[in-house]
Amino acid sequence: MSVTAAKGFTAAGIAAGIKDNGHPDLALVVNNGPRRAAAGVFTANRVKAAPVLWSEQVLKSGRVEAVVLNSGGANACTGPLGFQDTHATAEKAAEELGVSAAEIAVASTGLIGLRLPMDKLLPGVGAAAAALSPHGGEKAAIAIKTTDSVHKTAVAEGDGWTVGGMAKGAGMLAPGLATMLVVLTTDADVEAPGLDKALREATRSTFDRVDSDGCMSTNDTVLLLASGASGVLPGHEEFAETVAKVCDDLAQQLIRDAEGASKDIRIEVVNAASEDDAVEVGRSIARNNLLKCAIHGEDPNWGRVLSAIGTTSAAFEPDALNVAINDVWVCRNGSVGDDRDLVDMRYREVRITADLAAGNASAVVWTNDLTADYVHENSAYSS
């Protein structure tokens, strides 16, 4: 269902030859209106890929006609010539669709530091435009895969309107945003400011809290396009909740497909003095390599959780900290709690609960374990 679940959108996914292996590598998503409102959230990395710099400008108008996405190359750290390549991609799509290049967003994913093969990419944009279909969402989702083992799509229904989307990402899931490209579409008749508010609220509690390996990408892009084709303008809260539902679904798919992982780790920080404290502590636990190794070894090593909490500036007293692993409170009052042998860690999902005993706020951060497969995949990636 993907990006064509909502009315008013067509999409395509084709093999343009950007990837040497002949797999699909170019996607096009077109908003056929009547409205063409859009919002976007981008990587917080200060080293931004050319398509991010381009699309940030496009999104300032709150209007997007179409999105061109490619896998097989990130077009990051490619200098002024790389930016020209993104510009040329937008121009080509604009020409095919008979619209302005200033309303074409571009997103890229793949290796950093390599120019894109424009002799293949530009004809690919033409081929994708010719293949556009109201049933093309699935193919578009497939074309943006890199090391993803599966393509990722999600849909949620409102009252007479729909939000759908696709995502790509399988590693480098990190702060701010993960290395992911996400396009969400809706036929709800929402203007750009409403889209922006809903998207920021949704990403803040979903994609922003998926932290597979702590590494922030140069290319993260999350776009939300509205066609208005349903003719329905939902209330903000209802709309925002539905967008968040689709984001949450896609974020869960990302964490489950993280490179080389054998465990999905749900870290819930409770009784924090503030939500910021809860997120800071959650992230610190999520990024602790020693803990991630221990979880891989099915070792309920709560000492490493406390170590990670101790590096934060959150409000807490060391002697008041409690930690549960898979619901067994193995650490109570900063010291040994219930018998660690009671913790059953055979399953893929591991739940860590960190009780800061400092207030009423909470947050959930997801991460993965650290495995020899992760090392292997990321040692061999570019060679």
Add this chain to the structure above:
Amino acid sequence: MSVTAAKGFTAAGIAAGIKDNGHPDLALVVNNGPRRAAAGVFTANRVKAAPVLWSEQVLKSGRVEAVVLNSGGANACTGPLGFQDTHATAEKAAEELGVSAAEIAVASTGLIGLRLPMDKLLPGVGAAAAALSPHGGEKAAIAIKTTDSVHKTAVAEGDGWTVGGMAKGAGMLAPGLATMLVVLTTDADVEAPGLDKALREATRSTFDRVDSDGCMSTNDTVLLLASGASGVLPGHEEFAETVAKVCDDLAQQLIRDAEGASKDIRIEVVNAASEDDAVEVGRSIARNNLLKCAIHGEDPNWGRVLSAIGTTSAAFEPDALNVAINDVWVCRNGSVGDDRDLVDMRYREVRITADLAAGNASAVVWTNDLTADYVHENSAYSS
């Protein structure tokens, strides 16, 4: 030569039975004076082991008679009873040596969250006191090993005085300080404030810049004891340089013995606007798991260096960044530079130079690669 290289010190290292495998696990270092001045630097982790809480208090007086160190258990996250165990350890040593427990520092290393076997440790303190020798430094260094493959000692000579030391640490080398226990001794006749100044200056540019896996320990302790037995009071600069030399030597030994590592990575950040910027960027590169995997795979993946720089708040323009790997400038002006195939990465030491083109400050941070062996060692550690 270790902690008994300087005059006025005796030491011992024995097997007290704290470790199940019968290896040496208890060390005692005694300052026989005439002066008994001391300074200490401890972990910045807010979750501090009982011996750290104890020794921080002891060091406030600037006077230390002796240090008891044990491997085989960190005595961290052990609550009030764990603190009583540390207190009892100091009392026992004080009784053996005929001094006050308030002048006995204690340091522990090993697993978190387990009480120490005091029925073995306390008799061990007695046995160590009986074994004290002016040639005991080497044995003391051996007794503090945990996963260390070798024991670590260093010595530097001043004009008529000496600084010597021992260190333990092979993983969890991190911010602020690594998981390490370090005892430095000198027969220079320096009072506590002079020791404190020299030690802080030295750790700031040595141990503080060794960041093997980004995980901060609960137990890090670096102590500097002065006996004054040489009768020489060196100038501050000369003394501080010699202390820094011993710290640098030990820090290098720590990084070379990091758990499961196959590469030692020297990250030099140059042309930064400030030293703080240089250190922030160095640490961000040092902690990037994707880069650490790439280096393991002998892949000069400069894109991951730029990605890591981009997550910092340091002053730089993305288009002005330059990166060299083993002296080949593979990234120039934020984009593709010299041929990456020119980079020879077969050797254990890898040098990354990040040029921020923003000023005149610089800093060096050391880290290791991320390997399947690291994952294996840290998955299996407590089981």
